[in-house]
Structure formats: C-alpha cells, structure tokens
Amino acid sequence: MIESHPLSPLVRRWSKYAPLSPSDANAILSLPYSRKNCTKDGYLVRDGQQVSDCTLLLTGFAFRQKLLRNGARQIISFHIPTEFVDLQNGLLAVADHSVQCLSPCEVAAIPRRALLDVANSSPDIRMAMWTETLIDASIFREWVVNVGRRDSRARIAHLLCEMALRLEKIGAGSDGLFEFPVTQEQLADATGLTPVHTNRTLQNLRKDGLIQLTAKSLKVLDWDRLRDAGDFDELYLHQSVATGPVN
Amino acid sequence: MIESHPLSPLVRRWSKYAPLSPSDANAILSLPYSRKNCTKDGYLVRDGQQVSDCTLLLTGFAFRQKLLRNGARQIISFHIPTEFVDLQNGLLAVADHSVQCLSPCEVAAIPRRALLDVANSSPDIRMAMWTETLIDASIFREWVVNVGRRDSRARIAHLLCEMALRLEKIGAGSDGLFEFPVTQEQLADATGLTPVHTNRTLQNLRKDGLIQLTAKSLKVLDWDRLRDAGDFDELYLHQSVATGPVN
DNA sequence: CGTTAATTTGAGACCATTCAATTTCGGTGG
DNA sequence: CCACCGAAATTGAATGGTCTCAAATTAACG
Numbered sequence A, B: 001m002i003e004s005h006p007l008s009p010l011v012r013r014w015s016k017y018a019p020l021s022p023s024d025a026n027a028i029l030s031l032p033y034s035r036k037n038c039t040k041d042g043y044l045v046r047d048g049q050q051v052s053d054c055t056l057l058l059t060g061f062a063f064r065q066k067l068l069r070n071g072a073r074q075i076i077s078f079h080i081p082t083e084f085v086d087l088q089n090g091l092l093a094v095a096d097h098s099v100q101c102l103s104p105c106e107v108a109a110i111p112r113r114a115l116l117d118v119a120n121s122s123p124d125i126r127m128a129m130w131t132e133t134l135i136d137a138s139i140f141r142e143w144v145v146n147v148g149r150r151d152s153r154a155r156i157a158h159l160l161c162e163m164a165l166r167l168e169k170i171g172a173g174s175d176g177l178f179e180f181p182v183t184q185e186q187l188a189d190a191t192g193l194t195p196v197h198t199n200r201t202l203q204n205l206r207k208d209g210l211i212q213l214t215a216k217s218l219k220v221l222d223w224d225r226l227r228d229a230g231d232f233d234e235l236y237l238h239q240s241v242a243t244g245p246v247n
Numbered sequence C: 001c002g003t004t005a006a007t008t009t010g011a012g013a014c015c016a017t018t019c020a021a022t023t024t025c026g027g028t029g030g
Numbered sequence D: 001c002c003a004c005c006g007a008a009a010t011t012g013a014a015t016g017g018t019c020t021c022a023a024a025t026t027a028a029c030g
Helices: A008-015 A022-029 A112-121 A123-149 A152-169 A184-191 A195-207 A223-229 B008-015 B022-029 B112-121 B123-149 B152-169 B184-191 B195-207 B223-229
Strands: A034-038 A043-045 A053-059 A062-067 A073-079 A098-101 A105-111 A177-179 A211-213 A217-220 B034-038 B043-045 B053-059 B062-067 B073-079 B098-101 B105-111 B177-179 B211-213 B217-220
Touching: A008 A022, A008 A123, A022 A112, A022 A123, A053 A112, A062 A184, A062 B123, A073 A123, A073 A184, A073 B123, A105 A112, A112 A123, A123 A152, A123 B062, A123 B073, A123 B123, A152 A177, A152 A184, A152 A195, A152 A217, A152 A223, A184 A195, A195 A211, B008 B022, B008 B123, B022 B112, B022 B123, B053 B112, B062 B184, B073 B123, B073 B184, B105 B112, B112 B123, B123 B152, B152 B177, B152 B184, B152 B195, B152 B217, B152 B223, B184 B195, B195 B211
Parallel strands: none
Antiparallel strands: A034 A105, A043 A098, A053 A105, A062 A073, A062 A098, A177 A217, A211 A217, B034 B105, B043 B098, B053 B105, B062 B073, B062 B098, B177 B217, B211 B217
C-alpha cells in the first residue's frame, strides 16, 4: 500500500502546503533516492561541502549547527522525522553549516537534480517545496528572537514548546509525551546558554511542574503555563494557514 | 534606456542567482507594481497582516522586527536598496513579523499573484526568486549564531561587516564608506544588547581604529581587523557561488 | 536657536558564566 | 547479574559581562 512507501510522509507534509494532485503525489513517490543509515553524532552534511543530495529524515532526529572559530557551537535547528534537513542545498552551491544526527537515523538522500526536475514539472510541487524552505526561514527568525531577547527560562520553554508542537503535528507522541533525545549540552548550544545554566533552568521548569525532561523524552505537564513561560506564539510555524489566498 | 527602469536593479540581482534570458529580463521588467513612498519609521508590513504584495526596496533602508509580549524588540534583518523586504510573503499567508523603514524609502509593491505568475512562467526566474529567499534564510541562520554565541564586540563587528559587504556588492559607497542610517538603539535591538552597552562597545571598536560610525554612515577603517573582531566569514552570504553546478 | 531625540557617562546590581568537583545514569564486559 | 566505566547531569562558589537606572552631554531638525 502507498502509505508504506518511505516517501509517503513527504507527500503528506507537502499536501499541507499546496494542493497536490494524484499525479503530483506519484511524481514525489517516484523520486529516486538512496537509503542511508547514520549513527548517533554522525554527520549528514558538513559545513563548506559541495552538496548534490538533499536529505530527508525518515526516522530519528537531527540538528544543524555552526561552529565558531573559537570552538563555540550554535545549534540553529532541530529536525524530526519527515523533515528535510537541508532542502536549501537543492539550490545553494555550498553548505553553510553542518547537519548531525541526534540519534541513529534512517534517511533518504534525494539527488538535487531530481528534486529540481520534479519541482519544474509541477507548479504545486514547487510551491510546496518553496513553502517548506520559507517556513524553515520563519523558524530561524524566531530563533533569532529567542536567543536575542528572551531570558534563559523563556528561551528553553520556547524551544520545548516548538519541539512539542512540531512533534505533535507529525503525530509523534501523545498526552504531551514525545521522544526527543537531546542532551542538556545540545539544549545549551541551541539556546546560546551554558550547559550549567541550562541545567539550572531546567530544574526550575521542572520544579514549577511545567515539564519532565529525560535524556530520551520530553513530557509537557502544563502546556498553558509552558507556553506563557516561553512567550510562545505558534504563528511563526505557519501550520494553520501555510499558503494564503492568492488574489 | 533599460537601466533607468525601476525594476532593472532586480534583474541585475537575480541574474547572479540564475541565468536570465532577455525574455526573462523582460518579463521581470513588465511586472506590475505600484510605487510608494514611506517615511522614516513608517511601516511597510505589519505583523499578523494578510499580505497581497511583496515590497521591493528601490531607495532607502528598512529593517524587519519582531516584538515580544513584554515589549522588547528584536530586529531580525536590515535591508538595502534593490532587496525585497518580504519576498516570503509571496507564499506565506500571514506576515510573521513587521517591516519598518530606517530612512525615507521609495518602494515598488508587486502583487504576489504577478510574482507567482512570472515564477511559473520561467524556470530561471523562479530559481532566482527561490535562491533569494534561501540566502535570506542563510543570513537568519548566521544571525542566530551572532546573538547566540558571540560577545558584544564580535556581535557588532560581525553585523557591520555584513552590512558593509552587502552595500559594497550593490555598488553603494566606496573606500569603505557606506550610507547606513541606523541608530545605536536599533543596532542594540539587532544584536540583542542594550543601547548602553552597544554604545560602549562601539566606542571600543572606534578606539581600536576599526570603524567610524555616525547616525548616517559607516566607515570601515580596517577591514581585516574588523573581520577578525567579528569572526566574519562571508560564505553565508552566498554571493560568490550562489547556485552551484547542478548534476 | 529652541526643542526633542540620540549619544554618552557613571555606578551598582544581577543574570549567566567559569571552574571544579560530585553524583547519577546508561551501557559494557566479566 | 553485577562491577565498572565514561558520559551526562548536578551542585557549589566566585567571577564577570551585560543590564538597569539616572543623569549629563551632544546632535539633529524645524
């Protein structure tokens, strides 16, 4: 059945961004790809690399990061199954950051040429692809705000809200319980904090009964108060109304 | 002559992202638009608004910002003439942030429908448009790094490097002297610092002979040391090799 | 020139960092 | 199954970069 096709989650995701005809869906499912496995901490893309494939996350979690000359690291996004980790590399010549696995991952590497061909073959498909990269960008903007203007508690709360909501949208987890295998050090590098302060801030959120966070999973105990603590407004995820009326 | 057409800078910019045929160039120049003027501090786009035009900056400077519930502000990008300030609104239904003018601006408001039509009419045009939004996103990623992991001196130096280089690329200014009408408060909101600390950091950069910054212009006195101070690597701007070889 | 915005200066407080040490946890081999 | 190991999480105390609050000075503009 079609649902068991490795790329069918991609069809489902893109359908939310543009109305895909059966033949569009078929074209997507017919994309060539090579299946690869990647170990925890393994690299999917390296900064500065010429890239000829885009990587779709089938199972597992990944993150993108940039290293500074002084050795510091900033994580610029986390990725969950069914997401591309580097769709921008379909057009940009050189990777401007690295992508690494948070957990063991299964991925589909799709040749950029094939992606561009399928984009050129259907207006709706390319609108969906473009929309995906635009939502990516919107999330980056919100991250600028997060690390730029929120204090440690709000920063971490906001990040957890985002991940919980994105995981919810793909139907991973229930009752506020989600698999999210992240270390406190990675959380620190995503929020621009130190691991020590991240630890103290997490204890604070736990003490207040907002969350429960282990090395493997995140449980949201009180969504409303976590959302308030994180100054969270989901508009930037553009999930309710991805593409607006075109007049 | 063609060069005097208001949209010709757009053709020049997009030519760097994809090879535009004469008919492509013509299609772009034939885009419908309404010319508008905007005063300093005036809004071009408001957060939460439904948008039906994309705004191209003909003259003047603008910035994008997000406001937090507590009243704090984060500026997420600055824009210079020939750039779109909101090309993503061609596809996203609702503006997730505001755009405001740094100086009096002349803009061309182009209907999203017309932009999408011209994109659909030519593979090269749509690749150029998509590339522009992807470079936008790359800059946002670098800003996450900037506010997340650099200290105040490096943050400001990095931002000034970026603006100087982008202004240089469009041929604005010479000898390291560029028009850039920004206040220290805006610089502070762009770097996630307070105005007071921004002021002290600027004095520090001036004292070391790296820059000269007035309310109207930026002069880079020592590019190499400013670049080092800002931990700046221009790769993320994707100007040398925007679109790579497509195999 | 007067008036307001923007920049500059000073001093004290605080949030987050640094540096180290300790404890807990997850996985592995005996 | 348990002892062991390294990684991750936790704790403590001191330092420091940045913030806050105010006031003074300078620049911009009509």
